[in-house]
Amino acid sequence: MLEHIELFFKSIFIDNMVFAVFLGMCSYLAVSKKVATAVGLGAAVIFVLAVTVPLNWLLDQYLLRDGALVWLGPEYADYNLSFLSFILFIATIATMVQLVEIVVEKFSPSLYNSLGIFLPLIAVNCAILGGSLFMQARDIQTLGLALNYGVSSGIGWFLAILAIAAIREKIRYSNVPAPLRGLGITFIITGLMGIGFQSFGGMLTGGGEEAPAPVEETTAEKVIEKKEIKEEIDSKDVSYNDAINK
Template sequence: MEHIELFFKSIFIDNMVFATFLGMCSYLAVSKKVSTAVGLGAAVIFVLAVTVPLNWLLDQYILKEGALVWLGPEYAEYDLSFLSFIMFIATIATMVQLVEIIVEKFSPSLYNSLGIFLPLIAVNCAILGGSLFMQSREIPTLGLALNYGIGSGIGWFLAILAIAAIREKIRYSSVPPALRGLGITFIVTGLMAIGFMSFGGMLTGGDEGEEKESTEVSIQKEEKKEVDVAEDEKTKELAEITKETEK
């Protein structure tokens, strides 16, 4: 249940584009055609799915305070968390270079259409944001880190795919001259962000229901305790009265 909840939250509620507005430069520049948006979105999913678990391992076993205890008790006090940014960016850059080589080898047309924005994934704040959010939220297991990376990538993919499809249709629409280009794109992005935020109630309703049930149970227990205490006091008073009458 935890895996499913984290997966859908990272796609819809904590969407990289619509919730935190990360990766907007690539989102706006490469979303003029659906074909290029699909290619870049798939590359982002792959990079996030690989870098978030790798950076989780780096954080758990090298960077965080006490992570080096596996080397021996004398290393238990070491804290290398100040190297997080450098290590995370190095991992991301390595994976982006791998993606660039693969795309250039197997799809030269996509490589040419993406242009400079494919190597710029290395400095895409959405990719680094995935690893930093993973670290700040203290995701406990490697499986959840992989889940979060894939979900965040799919969320970014859906965002750029949706805006690319809309921009292709807008090209044949009568948009006011003052809003043509990025103006109408920002307006549509804001409207889609509102739509994605509506999923929050769907995914948190179960938690609220469970909390409500637990509070009702606790109230019933407290009321039962109060009734039991009142009955005990009454029985004590009756016992005292019977003793006095017997005397």
Template sequence: MEHIELFFKSIFIDNMVFATFLGMCSYLAVSKKVSTAVGLGAAVIFVLAVTVPINWLLDQYLLQDGALAWLGEEYASYDLGFLSFILFIATIATMVQLVEIVVEKFSPSLYNSLGIFLPLIAVNCAILGGSLFMQSREIPTLGLALNYGISSGIGWFLAILAIAAIREKIRYSNVPAPLRGLGITFIITGLMAIGFMSFGGMLTGGDEETPSLDSNPENLGVKTEQIQEENTETAQTVEVSTITKQ
């Protein structure tokens, strides 16, 4: 259940684009055609699916306070948390370089259409954000870290795929001149973000039932005594006010 909840929350509720607005540069620049959007989205899914679990291992066994205890007691007090950004970015850059080599080898047309934005995945804030969110939310297991990486990538993929499909259709629409291009794209993105936020009520669960006083006989007796005391005080107050008026 925890895996399923994290999966759907990362895609719809905590979407990288619509909830935190990360990765907007690639989202806006490579979303003019569906084909290029699909290629970049698949690359982002792969990079997140690989880098988030690797960075989870680095965080658990190298970066956290006391994470080096497995090397010996003399290293248990070491805290290498200040190296988080350096190691996370190094891992991301390595995987992006691997993706760039594979795409150039097997799909030169996609490689040319993505242009500079494929190597720029290495500095895409959505990719680094996935690892930093994993660290800040203290995801407990490697399986959940892998789940979070894949689902976050799918959420970013759905966002860029949806806006690319809309932008392809909107070319033939009569958009007012001041809003053409990025103007209407930002408006559509805001509307889509509102739509994705509506999924927030799906995983919040129902209200927990709070035990009432009437459900417990002992509490019922206490409640009755309280009501009697309140009625007595009210009667005394009314009596005093009546005498005062007379």
């Protein structure tokens, strides 16, 4: 349970897709002019990540990685289809994006029109593919953790685009210097927000750890110390004998 909670908060705040690794920036910048549009796209990204990451985890576990085909029989244990990872991951993502596009067009034509070309472009959104590739790189062990990672990564991206959309709506009425208007001030705000999100790292790293036990002296250090003590004793004996002889 603790592992699930840690992965959830870490994926949202510390390893945020936008602020930590700058994935999905094209949609993040283009569709963040209005909060309503940003909410729609963010919800679509959460859904696509929540579905594609677990599906791609199953593909990785039972088809792609080295020895994954052992369930077909011992003769398939040496097969390694990892070179197909990109093709199958992208095919899974494209299928889910098409499903989302059909659902949005059916139930919310206004949102479908406002998202425009960026809805089908979720299929080539690097944040979506990055979620599956990071899942593979993290070597996530269970389907539950894969689902957790997909949902939390989507929520992190959703919070990022929602925050910048709210700021951009308000900043229209601000007196921004002419050279910084538009993408200039947006990049600056994104950088500042990234610094703010990285500050959450202290919540899950370094807190509550026990102080390290004192390191014992090595054998070499003990030998050197004993040698120094012996030399000091010998020098005192010599000086004492010299005093008696005189």
